[in-house]
Structure formats: C-alpha cells, structure tokens
Amino acid sequence: MPQTRKAIVIGAGIAGIAASIRLAVQGYQVVVYDKNDYAGGKIARFQNQGFQFDEGPSLFTQPGNVEELFKLAGEPIEDYFSYQPLPIACKYFYENGKVVNAFTNLDAFANELHQKLGEDPLKVYDYLNQSKKIYDKIGSVFLNYSLHTRQILKAPLLAAVAAAKPKLLFKTLNALNEEHFTKPETIQLFNRFATYNGSNPYKAPGMLSLIPHLEQNEGTYYPKGGMISIANALHQLALKKGVKFKLSTPVNQIIHEHGTVNGVVVNNTKHLAHVVISNMDVYFTYKKLLQNEGKSKSILKQERSSSAIIFYWGINRVFNELELHNIFFSNNYKAEFDHLFNSKTLYHDPTVYINITSKMEASHAPEGKENWFVMVNAPANVGQDWKAFRETCRASIINKLSRLLKVDIAALIETEQVMDPVIIEEKTMSYMGSLYGTSSNSKMAAFLRHPNYASAIKGLYFVGGSVHPGGGIPLCLLSAKLVGQMVKQNHN
Ligand code: FAD
Numbered sequence: 178m179p180q181t182r183k184a185i186v187i188g189a190g191i192a193g194i195a196a197s198i199r200l201a202v203q204g205y206q207v208v209v210y211d212k213n214d215y216a217g218g219k220i221a222r223f224q225n226q227g228f229q230f231d232e233g234p235s236l237f238t239q240p241g242n243v244e245e246l247f248k249l250a251g252e253p254i255e256d257y258f259s260y261q262p263l264p265i266a267c268k269y270f271y272e273n274g275k276v277v278n279a280f281t282n283l284d285a286f287a288n289e290l291h292q293k294l295g296e297d298p299l300k301v302y303d304y305l306n307q308s309k310k311i312y313d314k315i316g317s318v319f320l321n322y323s324l325h326t327r328q329i330l331k332a333p334l335l336a337a338v339a340a341a342k343p344k345l346l347f348k349t350l351n352a353l354n355e356e357h358f359t360k361p362e363t364i365q366l367f368n369r370f371a372t373y374n375g376s377n378p379y380k381a382p383g384m385l386s387l388i389p390h391l392e393q394n395e396g397t398y399y400p401k402g403g404m405i406s407i408a409n410a411l412h413q414l415a416l417k418k419g420v421k422f423k424l425s426t427p428v429n430q431i432i433h434e435h436g437t438v439n440g441v442v443v444n445n446t447k448h449l450a451h452v453v454i455s456n457m458d459v460y461f462t463y464k465k466l467l468q469n470e471g472k473s474k475s476i477l478k479q480e481r482s483s484s485a486i487i488f489y490w491g492i493n494r495v496f497n498e499l500e501l502h503n504i505f506f507s508n509n510y511k512a513e514f515d516h517l518f519n520s521k522t523l524y525h526d527p528t529v530y531i532n533i534t535s536k537m538e539a540s541h542a543p544e545g546k547e548n549w550f551v552m553v554n555a556p557a558n559v560g561q562d563w564k565a566f567r568e569t570c571r572a573s574i575i576n577k578l579s580r581l582l583k584v585d586i587a588a589l590i591e592t593e594q595v596m597d598p599v600i601i602e603e604k605t606m607s608y609m610g611s612l613y614g615t616s617s618n619s620k621m622a623a624f625l626r627h628p629n630y631a632s633a634i635k636g637l638y639f640v641g642g643s644v645h646p647g648g649g650i651p652l653c654l655l656s657a658k659l660v661g662q663m664v665k666q667n668h669n
Pocket of ligand 1: 189190210218429456457458612641642653
C-alpha cells in the first residue's frame, strides 16, 4: 500500500468529480477513471450543424452546492463559473388552451394561477409555505445526513418527526394535491414535481410535496454556457486541486481482502488505494466490479426511476411564445403514468418538455433558429422495442406540439438526434437507462436507497444518483459531501 493516502474514484459523473475534489482537499492523491472520453457523465454537450445541445440535465437548482465546493477548495468561483436566476421557472401549456407562467416570484405565481386557472391564491401561498417547512424540517435531515450511520443521531430528528404528518407518508402526492387545490390544472402542475426524481405522482408519497419549494421558493438558475459548464467548472477545479483524470479508461474490478478494499484493476493492472469511491451505478458496481450477484439482485427490490426519450431538434424558426423551460401537459396524466410504470409503454398523448438554451445564449443556434431539447418521460428499459417507440413517440410529439403551437412542427425540424433508455444505459452505465437511480414510488424508498458505503468492505464508498440521497445534480453533489465526511471520520 502506498505511503501517501491514495483514493480512486470510478466514474467522472458530477458526483465522482465532486468526491474527488473533497478528497483532494483532505490531502488524498486522487485518480478518477472514466470509461468515456470526457468528464461529466450524464452532463454532456454536442453540436449539430451550428446547434449546441446539452445532452442530459437541463434544470439547475440549488447552486449553493457548487459554490460550496469552490469555497472548500479555496478557489474563486467567478474564475470558473457563473449563473443567473430565472424569473420564470417553467411555462406550462394545457390541452384546453390554458397557459401558465410559473413565476419564481411567489406573489406573481399565486396571481398567475388565480388569473389563468381560477385557483385560490391563498392555497398557493399555503402549499408553498408547507413545502418549505417539509423541506427544512424533514428534507434537510434526509438529504444532509447518512440515514445508515450514527451520524443520523446528530440530526434534528424531533423536529423532523413532528413535521412528518401521516398524510405525507400515507397519501400519494396526487391525493394530497387533490385535497389541497381546487383546479385540475393546478393539481397536474404540482403532481409534475414527482418526475423530478423519475417517480409517479399517483404512487409516490405526499412527502414529495417538498420538491416545489426548490423550484418555486428557492428558484431556478441558468448556468452561463449551459449545463455543461457545471461539469466543466468542477472538472477544472478538480484538476487545479491535483486530481488526475484517466479518461477512456474503464475500471474492470474492485479488489478487496479480509473485508478491506485494496484498489482496482484497470487493463489487467492493479492500482492500489486506501479508499475507493464508486460513481458507477451501484447495481453494476456489485454485479460487474465486485461480481456479487446476490447483492446486485437485492438492489433491484426497489423500483427503478423512469427514463426518457429525447429529440434534439434544430428548429428553423424562433418561437417568441416559448421560454427556456416549457411543459406541454398530457390531457390524461394518470393514464400516462400507468403506461410508464405499469405497462412499461408510452402513452399516445405524452407530456412534452422543451428546453431551449438559445433563449438565453443566442450563440447556441444559428441566427433566427432555436435549439430544442424535446423530452418525454419513458419507462425504464425492460427490453421494449425502442426503435418502434421512438417512431411513435416522435409522431405523438409532433402531433401535440403542432396542435398547441398551431404550426407544422415537422416542417421546421432542420437537424435531429435522438436518445433513448438503451443509449443512456450504454453511455453512463445507468441500469435500465434510469435517469435517477431508484424511484421514490414507495413511502420507504428514501430509507431503502443504498447507503454511501459498503457495509462488508471497509474503504469502499458510493456516490451518485443510484445511492443515498438520490438522483439529480443537487442530490448527487450531496452524496459526495456525505462520502467526504465519512472518509474524514473513518480514515484520517
Ligand atoms: P453519471 O452522470 O451517471 O456518471 C457516471 C459515470 O461513471 C459515467 O461517466 C460513466 O462513464 C462512468 N462509469 C461507469 N462505469 C464505469 C467503469 N466501470 N469505469 C469507469 N467509469 C465508469 N438532473 C437535474 O438535476 N436536473 C435535470 O434537469 C435533469 N434532467 C435529466 C435529463 C436526462 C436526459 C438525464 C439522463 C438525467 C437528468 N438529470 C437531471 C439527472 C442527472 O443528470 C443525474 O442525476 C446526474 O448527472 C448523475 O450523476 P452521477 O454522478 O450519478 O453520474
């Protein structure tokens, strides 16, 4: 074993990069391996005939998690990264012709829901106030502490238990929203937040009503340069702190002896380390790198999150009626989720999300044109015919958008590229192409997600969307923080 404390990170996803920074700051020599030829994992970027596309995530919340890493590393964030708050979190379009701007200013949002939908504004204030309370009292415990170590005893548990009203656990998010709001469009709008972590609002517990707090109270942001700049900035920060990146270099095995990790095998060569952190999906880590079939199967007891089909369209026109984030709702949300999670198929009238970064940065599309990232939720991959799904999905999207935007969208598509669950799995090793690891469709989901460490192998840790506290950039960054704390406590 080397003299200097050495850490190996498997995967340069956002959580792997964040973990590498945290360990480098603690004095570790850190090497990050990634099978891809770039750092960032699901956060990636490509160009198609003058149109720039963010490939994966498009919504940026809780920038404080990124700022914290720069503070910790003692580097000025402004040299690497900047972002701006958005006045409108999302623009919602309904089949009945109603259109709602979700202003991040609470008064403006409550007024908009009142004017456009006839919703009682007091109910909007009350809901978002409750959302904040649940987030502050319960969410913060769940997100900032390991649920599986003694660290949890330091959390403000009494306040969390007091705030955990039975309806948050025993009612579904949809039931809670139906009980609270009067208008079907408002219920649908607030049901949508279950998809933040790939879940089903008709199954997931009311606890997920804490999520709108992030978007509507704390706000949403646009990172200058697009989402890729989050990964690029943290990659640069890691390099600055001395982290070595070995790209296009898959790890083949994790080696351990007598219950302690020793390192990894790459290209038939052993690389020794005191600490190994896997940012690979925890299912594949057990199955492929530890050859532990039993443990990998036990992870599958939890339902996987949904996946997505994404069309990256270069659009030959500018739509002034669209914002950076836009959602065109399905007319039957319940049927859509039944298809996604029960029959594992696509509904003929899907909810369509469009992200257009050329609204923020004109250089992302040729003049007079727009870069459309068009996404629908899709079931996790269980061997469906994705070629056929892509074709029917494309037709459904074009039909819906042409109807609601009153123009033939097909005729405006100048360039096209497509992503589906199989491609997502191949690119980033996310089992079944799930975007967010496991879903939150059961009330115990938060507790059953895999911990950030291996109980049987000392020195082996896990970060990223497939483990505690879950998927999405903010939670992935928090998983790295938890692992940083564990390493400090267990090894220094
Ligand atoms: P990943 O990004 O999954 O990366 C894992 C890395 O490990 C990959 O680079 C892979 O190549 C590498 N790897 C795997 N196996 C090996 C091996 N054996 N050896 C070496 N390297 C290996 N989140 C948001 O916050 N906002 C959004 O709007 C949002 N939208 C999304 C839309 C899409 C289409 C997708 C796909 C995801 C979206 N997410 C969103 C989720 C978010 O992107 C993920 O939760 C997050 O990026 C996952 O990061 P991660 O650190 O878990 O690793």
